[in-house]
Amino acid sequence: MATDDFIMRTLNLTPDQVLFISTVIVNQIMIIHIQLKSLPGITCPFCGGPVKIKDYSHHSYNHLDIAGTPSRIDWKRRRYVCKDCGRSFSEGNPFGPERFRQSYAVLKSVAVDLRNIHYSFWDIAQKHHISTALVQMYADSFLRVPRQPLSDNLGIDEIHSKMAKYGGSYLCTITDNRHRSLLEVLPNRSKRTLSRYFEQIPLSERNKVRYVTIDLWEPYKDVAHKYFKNCRVAADPFHVVKNLYDGFSRLRVDIMNQCAYESPEYYLLKHWHSLLEDDRDLDNEPKYNGYFRQKMNYRNLYDMLLDINSDLTRAYQLKEKYRRFNKTCSFEEAPEQLDELIKEFEEADLYCYRNFTELMKNWRTEIINSFERPYDDRKQSNALTEGLNQKLRQLLSIANGFANFERFRARAIYCLNDHVFYSLTHTLTSSKREGKKRGPYKKDKPILKDDPDNSVDTMTDDTDGDD
Numbered sequence: 001m002a003t004d005d006f007i008m009r010t011l012n013l014t015p016d017q018v019l020f021i022s023t024v025i026v027n028q029i030m031i032i033h034i035q036l037k038s039l040p041g042i043t044c045p046f047c048g049g050p051v052k053i054k055d056y057s058h059h060s061y062n063h064l065d066i067a068g069t070p071s072r073i074d075w076k077r078r079r080y081v082c083k084d085c086g087r088s089f090s091e092g093n094p095f096g097p098e099r100f101r102q103s104y105a106v107l108k109s110v111a112v113d114l115r116n117i118h119y120s121f122w123d124i125a126q127k128h129h130i131s132t133a134l135v136q137m138y139a140d141s142f143l144r145v146p147r148q149p150l151s152d153n154l155g156i157d158e159i160h161s162k163m164a165k166y167g168g169s170y171l172c173t174i175t176d177n178r179h180r181s182l183l184e185v186l187p188n189r190s191k192r193t194l195s196r197y198f199e200q201i202p203l204s205e206r207n208k209v210r211y212v213t214i215d216l217w218e219p220y221k222d223v224a225h226k227y228f229k230n231c232r233v234a235a236d237p238f239h240v241v242k243n244l245y246d247g248f249s250r251l252r253v254d255i256m257n258q259c260a261y262e263s264p265e266y267y268l269l270k271h272w273h274s275l276l277e278d279d280r281d282l283d284n285e286p287k288y289n290g291y292f293r294q295k296m297n298y299r300n301l302y303d304m305l306l307d308i309n310s311d312l313t314r315a316y317q318l319k320e321k322y323r324r325f326n327k328t329c330s331f332e333e334a335p336e337q338l339d340e341l342i343k344e345f346e347e348a349d350l351y352c353y354r355n356f357t358e359l360m361k362n363w364r365t366e367i368i369n370s371f372e373r374p375y376d377d378r379k380q381s382n383a384l385t386e387g388l389n390q391k392l393r394q395l396l397s398i399a400n401g402f403a404n405f406e407r408f409r410a411r412a413i414y415c416l417n418d419h420v421f422y423s424l425t426h427t428l429t430s431s432k433r434e435g436k437k438r439g440p441y442k443k444d445k446p447i448l449k450d451d452p453d454n455s456v457d458t459m460t461d462d463t464d465g466d467d
């Protein structure tokens with residue numbers, strides 16, 4: 001029957017291995033009764049002697065949904081006894097690990113789903129009709145993520161999370177800017193944590209790091225200089241420009257709040273400020289403006305905005321000048337142009353840019369380094385890291401259940417690094433619960449049963465014998 005063939009395929013079996021297969025639906029679960037053919041020429045694994053069938057045991061495995069129906073394998077398993085030494089043994093098991101309740105197909109499917117950042121542990125549990133705790137235990141057991149080798153171009157960044165440890169509120173992420181993958185997540189972004197992490201990496205590996213891109217967090221700079229002797233540190237342009245935009249916005253809002261409510265100035269600063277922020281074609285087809293009761297295009301509104309306040313206009317010009325520099329300057333010209341900008345910002349002496357002016361001075365070298373284009377003619381930036389952080393935030397958001405840093409780290413790297421694979425182990429472990437005192441570090445504490453919610457194990461070999 002075609003269905004049987006399909007089911008056999010989900011079990012990774014060929015028809016010539018199967019002696020008997022039949023399906024019956026009980027309580028909306030498809031039960032697959034199956035018995036395998038005896039292998040020809042089977043001998044005793046202990047002494048090589050001839051064997052005969054002793055009896056049968058019954059094993060059941062939760063299996064994948066088949067055409068939307070949950071399914072279960074009920075396997076009648078043959079047991080042999082040796083005619084010479086009298087010892088008994090069971091036939092080989094192609095369905096799932098011994099003492100597990102889930103078929104290999106289910107375990108594999110769980111592992112594949114764990115790689116999908118859109119699936120919470122709960123989602124995966126629902127899909128496979130198992131408990132969330134069990135999915136978490138599988139994640140802890142199958143996703144073993146050792147330290148990944150450093151890349152020659154690193155990005156260091158952070159992500160806000162409640163899982164941050166030792167008094168911080170950010171996790172630190174280390175990425176491979178060249179291969180666009182996540183290398184590590186650290187429990188906070190302190191100098192101490194970063195130092196401890198980089199210290200354990202062999203010097204020869206660290207010396208290969210040539211570029212490090214960071215945001216404007218001082219400890220990253222210190223650590224990068226200390227541990228990567230051959231690297232050039234670049235400040236991520238995105239963070240630099242953000243500081244500039246924040247300054248401009250602050251001024252715009254302050255001026256707006258000094259204007260009479262519903263005045264033309266207030267109206268323009270409230271509703272059309274994006275004309276001073278985004279790039280867009282100002283010479284569009286004029287449209288009727290309800291406030292001014294006339295047809296206007298973006299340029300008309302833009303000109304009015306720049307007539308409101310001379311500080312705002314100056315701030316706008318400086319902002320645009322920095323943006324142009326950021327977009328188009330070459331590495332060679334960067335020092336001179338940046339110094340020129342610093343001078344202009346200082347002379348303008350706008351309170352909204354005081355922070356930014358200091359930033360340009362403090363991070364001068366790192367800003368200049370960001371204009372190097374070692375690959376693909378791309379500027380040095382954390383843009384990639386930011387993209388990965390977006391995905392990490394997604395992973396955080398689907399999982400209230402991520403109270404466990406180790407588990408989050410493993411899953412995040414598994415999801416965002418193609419070189420990390422799962423391995424189906426037969427020994428299950430559970431990451432240490434948060435909030436307990438940490439004892440001596442011991443990760444591989446085995447737990448024998450695969451279902452923490454169910455203490456009855458019906459799967460051992462010597463139950464249900466039918467003689």
Ligand SMILES: [Zn+2]
Nearest residue numbers: 044047082085
């Ligand atoms: Zn034997």
